[in-house]
Amino acid sequence: MASRQYAIVGIGETSYSRKPEFTSRALAATAILRAAEDAGVAPETIDGMLAHGMNDTCGCQVVAGDIGTRLDFHMDCLAGGAAVEALVGVAIGAMEAGLCEVVAIYRAMNGFSQVRTGGTTAQTPSGPHASGDDIHTKAHGWSSPAQMFAPAFMRHMHEYGTTSAQAAMVKVVHSEHAARNPKAIYPQTVTVDEILASRMIAEPLHLLDCCTETNSGTCLIVTALERARDLRHPPVLVRAAVGRACKPGSAMYYQYGSPATTAGEHAAKLLWRHAGVLPQEIDVTGAYDAFTFTSLMLLEDYGFCAKGEGGAYVSSGITRLGGERPNNTSGGLLCEGYSNGMNLVIENVRQLRHDVDDDCPLGPDGRRRHSHDHGPQGRCRQVRGAQFAANLGWGTPGMGSALVLGRA
C-alpha cells in the first residue's frame, strides 16, 4: 500500500444530455474546470491527467492546453467501463512515484450523438470491421454490449433462478432515486410491469433493462490527503482501489468457469483486504448499472449478499434510499446518464461529503439542509451520516474494478 494517503478533492460534471451540443474536447474542459472550482484549486496546479475512452474522446495534451496548465504526467487510456476506479489507483501510484501532485481524471464522450457503444457511428453505420478474435463474435451479428453480456445474465437465471422481474427492481429503485435528481435524464419512476412490457433488445434484456447513452463530461481530482485538508470540501479518502482485475482468459468472458460470476470474485479479495472495512460496514454502493443485471451480479460478487441471492437483495428494499445500503442514489447509469461510471463515483463523493445536490433547500452557508425524507413524497437523496462508500465497476463479466471511499 501507499506511504501517503490520498483523497478525492474535486468533482465536476456537465449535463447528461442527448443533444449534440459540444465536442468531447469542450466537455472535457468544462468538467475539469468545474472540478477544479469545486476543489478550490487553480487549474494550473493540475500537473497530472488521466483520460479514458474508446477512440471517442479528446486526449490530455489538448485538454491541458485548453484549461491552461502544463503537465508533468499524463496517460490516455483505451478503456470504457471499469476504468474510473482503476484510474484512481493509477493516479495514486503516479503520485507515490513522484510523477505529479494533483491529478485530474476525466471522461468526455458524445455517447449518444457520436460513437455509440455498439461500435457504430454516424460515419460507419454498418459493421463488422473485424480484427483478430473479433471474427468469432462480430461475424455472428453479436457485438453491442447488450448483445455481448446477455448470455451471462441468461446463465445467471439458469443457475440461480433469478427472474426478469427481480432484475427489473434495479431499474425501479434507481428511477425512484433519479426522481430526486434534477440532473437525471430519466427522472420518471417506472414499474416492474412497464419494464417487462418494454420491447426486447437481447434476451433477457428489455429496453428498460438497458441504460441510456448520453453526451457528458465528468472529472475527479485526486491528491495527497495532507494537501486535501486545506481545500474546499471535507476530503474523501481512497481506502482501496482495484483496477481491471480479470478472470482467466477474460478476452472471451464465457470460456472459463461460469459467466454468472464476474471478475468481482477475484477483485473482492484485494478490495476488502486493503479497505480495512467489511461490506456490511458500507453505507452506500455504486454498482455499475449499464444494465439492471450488472448491478445485481456485482453486488453478489463483492459480498453484499450471498452468491445467487442478488435477485432477492435488489428486491428487498435494502438498495432503496431509506434502506440499509442504497445503491446508485443519483439514479445511476440507468436513469441519471451514462458516463462509463464516473458519475457513480461523483455521487458517492457527494454522499460522503454529506452534500448531495438534490432538491433540498440551501442554507445561508450555501450548503443544503437535507431533510433525509426518503418517503414517497420526499425530495432528499442524502444518506444520513454516510461514512463509507463502495463503487463496483463493470468492464465485462470477465473484468472489473472497484473502489472503497471513506470520510477522512
Place this chain on the structure above:
Amino acid sequence: MMALAGSYLGMDLLVDDIDEDNAAYFGHCAAGRFCLQSCAACRTLRYPPAPRCPVCRAAESAWRPITGAGVVFTYTVIHQATQPRMKPHAPYAVLIVELDAQPERPLRVPGILVDDRCMPLRATGPRDWGIGTRVRMRFARADAEDGIALPVWSLDR
C-alpha cells in the same frame, strides 16, 4: 499478417489483420472441417485459436479434427440487430456451445442457431430448445474470395 474478405448473409466481412492461427482455423472451416489446435507438449485443445498453449505455454501445436457437437451452455436471442444487414434476420439466436470434446477443460464456441437451409433460425413463437439442448455444428459458407466459412449451430435431432 494477412487479410480475409467476404460477405455473410449480405454482410461485409473484412478481417484486415488476421493472425496465422485464426487464418488456419477459418481455412479448415472453409473446407468443411472443424479443427482445433492440440498442444504438441501436453495435448490440451484450445479455443479460440492462439499462438501458445494456455496450460503449458508451449508454442508448437497440431490441428486436430474435432466433432462439432455439444450442448447449449448459454445464449441470447437478439431482437434488435446492431448491424444493418442482420436486421431482416431478427430475432436470431447466438448460442454459446460447450463442446463434447475435453469436458475437463471446457471449450465454448459461439455461433448463430440456423435452420435446415443454414440460415438464421427465426426465434419467434414457442421454443423447444434452451440451455442444455444438444446442437451440431454446420458451416455457413461465406461468399468469400479467400474462403471463409463460419461455424454455426443447428438443433441435433
